[in-house]
Amino acid sequence: MIVCGASKAPTVPVPPETIVFGGPCRNVSSPNVADDECAFCQNIAENQFDVIARGSRSLVVLDKHPINRGHILVIPIRHALDLASMTTAEVAEVALFAQAADRAIRRVLDAAVATNLLMSNGPAADQGVSHAHLHVIPREPGDGYEFREDYARYPLEALTEFERESLVEEVGGLLHNADVEADRPCARGRSASTS
Ligand SMILES: [Zn+2]
Ligand SMILES: [Zn+2]
Numbered sequence: 161m162i163v164c165g166a167s168k169a170p171t172v173p174v175p176p177e178t179i180v181f182g183g184p185c186r187n188v189s190s191p192n193v194a195d196d197e198c199a200f201c202q203n204i205a206e207n208q209f210d211v212i213a214r215g216s217r218s219l220v221v222l223d224k225h226p227i228n229r230g231h232i233l234v235i236p237i238r239h240a241l242d243l244a245s246m247t248t249a250e251v252a253e254v255a256l257f258a259q260a261a262d263r264a265i266r267r268v269l270d271a272a273v274a275t276n277l278l279m280s281n282g283p284a285a286d287q288g289v290s291h292a293h294l295h296v297i298p299r300e301p302g303d304g305y306e307f308r309e310d311y312a313r314y315p316l317e318a319l320t321e322f323e324r325e326s327l328v329e330e331v332g333g334l335l336h337n338a339d340v341e342a343d344r345p346c347a348r349g350r351s352a353s354t355s
Contacts, residue, residue: 198239198289198290198291199289199291200235200239200289200291200293201239201291204219204235204237209221209222209235210222212232212261213257213260215253215257216253217236217237217238217247217249217250217253217254218234218235218236218237218250218253218254218257219234219235219237220232220233220234220235220257220260220261221233221235223295227297227305228271228272228297228298228299228300228303228305229269229271229272229298230265230268230269230272230298231295231296231297231298232261232265232295232296232297233293233294233295233296234254234257234258234261234293234294234296235254235291235292235293235294236250236254236291236292238250239291240291240292241290241291241292242281242282242287242290242292243279243281243292244281245292246292254294258277258294258296261296262275262277262296265296265298266298269298271298271300272298272299272300273299273300273301274298274299274300275296275297275298275299276295276296276297276299276305276307277294277295277296277297278294278295278297279292279293279294279295
């Protein structure tokens, strides 16, 4: 279980009627408007994070509950629920900051010889705070954390042909989709909600 650098747990779940699946954007909040119930938005507004770097769209902060020394979070400044809710520009900046954090961690921290990048999207994936964030976790030999295959769960049911073809179509379609070039939060799949 990954703990997150929040000072309070989110209390209000996402209203299900405002979620639109199948589009690149299913954010329930207006762009650049903080969510009053969000611990990360609150920490950002009140300067409660120990900020390592600040971009135009994201922050690099120290996790308040680090798994190892130097555990970093990269967080979009705008309230985006999860990866799917982030704009292309936010994803790009967060990814570049994560790479910079990875390089810095391994140069600066003697014990850290490796990292894990981890992003939890949705409660079933143990997303602890309902504001997108990418963990950059310093790793050292024998630190006791590991990703393991559990052979007791195999064999898993294979993807159907339809599922696999749909994945190919949707993921592979990214580079042919003009929307991905635009820095627009909700170009497609916009919810009918007025929020
Ligand atoms: Zn987390
Ligand atoms: Zn937030």
